Amino acid sequence: MWKILLLVVIFSLTTGVVEAYLSDLGDQKSEDADIDARVRKFLQSPTRSWYGMSVPDVDGQALHDIVIQHGYKNALEIGTSVGRSAIWIAWALSKPGGRLITIEIDPGAYREALANFRATGLDKYIDARLGDAHKIVPELQGPFDFVFCDADKDWYINYLDAVLPKLAVGGCFAAHNVSEGFLGGFGRRGRFGFGRGGDSFLEHARSIPYLETTVLDLRGSAGLSVSYKRAAK
Ligand SMILES: C[S@@+](CC[C@H](N)C(=O)[O-])C[C@H]1O[C@@H](n2cnc3c(N)ncnc32)[C@H](O)[C@@H]1O
Numbered sequence: 001m002w003k004i005l006l007l008v009v010i011f012s013l014t015t016g017v018v019e020a021y022l023s024d025l026g027d028q029k030s031e032d033a034d035i036d037a038r039v040r041k042f043l044q045s046p047t048r049s050w051y052g053m054s055v056p057d058v059d060g061q062a063l064h065d066i067v068i069q070h071g072y073k074n075a076l077e078i079g080t081s082v083g084r085s086a087i088w089i090a091w092a093l094s095k096p097g098g099r100l101i102t103i104e105i106d107p108g109a110y111r112e113a114l115a116n117f118r119a120t121g122l123d124k125y126i127d128a129r130l131g132d133a134h135k136i137v138p139e140l141q142g143p144f145d146f147v148f149c150d151a152d153k154d155w156y157i158n159y160l161d162a163v164l165p166k167l168a169v170g171g172c173f174a175a176h177n178v179s180e181g182f183l184g185g186f187g188r189r190g191r192f193g194f195g196r197g198g199d200s201f202l203e204h205a206r207s208i209p210y211l212e213t214t215v216l217d218l219r220g221s222a223g224l225s226v227s228y229k230r231a232a233k
Pocket of ligand 1: 078080082084105132
């Protein structure tokens with residue numbers, strides 16, 4: 001008799017666990033669908049803000065796809081502006097439950113980004129920080145498996161050097177507004193920093209033996225390089 005009772009108890013417990021699991025799965029699916037719809041709506045409307053230029057869709061899509069393809073979960077963005085690229089990245093991260101830290105120095109852009117993150121439902125996947133990335137990036141603990149660099153161009157080399165020890169093997173450091181014909185073109189000119197010749201981010205990245213750096217060949221791209229870390233350093 002007690003054996004039958006034991007079987008009944010085990011059966012009920014197992015059914016309960018399976019039901020709870022299926023219900024969680026259903027909740028996750030409907031949350032994903034909700035986020036997908038809100039993100040698509042956001043991305044369909046062009047970013048009208050005057051704050052720093054947002055990535056074109058072709059670059060946003062590439063960032064999203066890189067994160068999905070590699071299963072990255074711990075991302076960092078330097079230069080949030082109003083959050084368009086962060087939304088592409090966090091959209092991809094939301095599927096495996098990853099997280100993005102994004103840094104912006106301008107309070108107005110930061111506030112607008114926060115509103116955009118809430119509007120898309122991605123705010124729970126994004127840790128948005130207001131401040132100077134020159135100071136914040138070296139203090140971050142990591143590890144990161146994906147980094148998108150899109151702030152002051154004349155500081156890219158410093159950002160790469162600061163992040164590399166915290167980048168996981170197999171991780172990717174993507175940099176925006178980089179192109180083959182513009183090797184020395186980053187500069188110290190105002191906050192967005194285009195202009196000065198001399199320092200070459202691409203040359204620097206390619207001089208690091210355990211990094212594999214290419215510029216993506218994408219029609220309509222504003223120049224997107226990817227550097228994959230191939231060994232522990
Ligand atoms: C090109 S915009 C970023 C666009 C954004 N990644 C997107 O595609 O939606 C560059 C941003 O970097 C920010 N920025 C520049 N220098 C910075 C610094 N030292 N620390 C943090 N943010 C900085 C600017 O205020 C600006 O909003």
